[in-house]
Amino acid sequence: MPVILQNSHVSPEVCLMTIKNTSGRAGQFYMLRPTKVLDPLLGRPISIHDCVDGNCSFLYRIAGKGTKLMSEMRAGDTIEAYGPYGNGFEPVDSDIRLIGGGIGIAPLYFLARTHKAMYPNRVIEAYLGFVEKPFMLQYFRAVADFVYVRVGGYITADVPFEENVINYACGPNPMMKAAKEEAEKKNSKLFLSLEAHMACGVGACLGCTCPTVSGNKRVCKDGPVFLASEVSFE
Template sequence: MREAIIEEKKCWGERFVQWRLQEEEIARCAQPGQFVMVRVQNSFDPLLGRPLAIMKVEGNSFYLFFEVVGRGTKIFSSLNVGNRLEVLGPLGRGFSLSPSQALIVGGGRGITPLYFLASHFKENKIPFTFFLGVKNKEELFMADFLQDFSGNHFWSCEEPVEEVFCGTVLSLFHDWLEDRTLPSGTRVYACGPEGMLRNLYQEERISGVPLEVSLETFMGCGFGACMSCAVEKRNGDGYFHVCKDGPVFLAQELKW
């Protein structure tokens, strides 16, 4: 466990929070797709850490972005600049980093690890196109994060908003793929709700293209001791543990 200090906090309504945390070692080692387990320092509430993906690194600091969904994240959202956290990480196996071209598909808060990935592609001049889908107007602020990238980016909203594609990110992506031939070496990267990932896996227009998905399975410890984050392997040969074998997997390796 390392101590991290909240250096900056941004909120979007009551549901979304971004922190900049000061912790040199994590900022130095983190790779796109990795995550940290977060607890409030000197508190047993919540008792277990909560896994959050690393969104960005900057000097001796790194960024987390989370949605308030339950007790743990509600408590996190009440913390302020100067408060201290216990952070374990960076953990897990991240994304592969050298495609010849990348298509990135994110749903809602699933943007978090994908933002880090896109930053890496930008730095290394790997061409990518970013598709982001949100459910409603309240979440549309996330599209602003994409302005940090010079590559192509598209977004959708499931609620009608003027000049924004209305529908899911998968229909946006499906339309974009029409009549395109993807060059060999293309990889698709995704993070979002499980149903979205399953449907993306079934998208015929990318059949045969490697698809890497980052899973948000329930997790107890974060390093393979509690076994609570098991997901079934496709070949019937047992289970992966999302915390240490993932959270990023080739979709083709999983049983959906």
């Protein structure tokens, strides 16, 4: 059973947990489940925030019973960690722009770090939006060439979508929808990392399907990263 190396608050509502012997690519996620608990029954789908020396860290917001229990776990405790799941971000040799809303910034940090390592001469810009107090900015400042922060309102309103820069967005659905609309207006390529209620994480339960231009897709298995032009928002 995977062991927790560290688990601490980065803000009153957001925690960072590192789990030993886990792996994955940027954009992939794990189903994390406090051991031996029946309520809640299922794992929480949490994206990988970083992975160093075979230990992944997960940035998560305390949103309900499951994440509350997770926040109370300590270094040395064991946790059920199933994954890595999902397709992850495809690395592209291009300047990139990250658009994160709230806890949606989590997978974008790993993407930025991976991208910087693969294409050191490419420019990375991060546009990060928060409802209240921002968090984890120092992480982004360490790896991105430019970090823009907005508190309140839609971060997408401030993003200069451009044809020659590839955008990656992760955040609440209204933000994703707005990002898709803006990107399409400017003919700018945009990838979305979607979030959905899910039970299994492996494509079996069909609980997380989202409508796309080519029929229903499973967020857990076919995603969570989709080209924005493929996704049909309800």
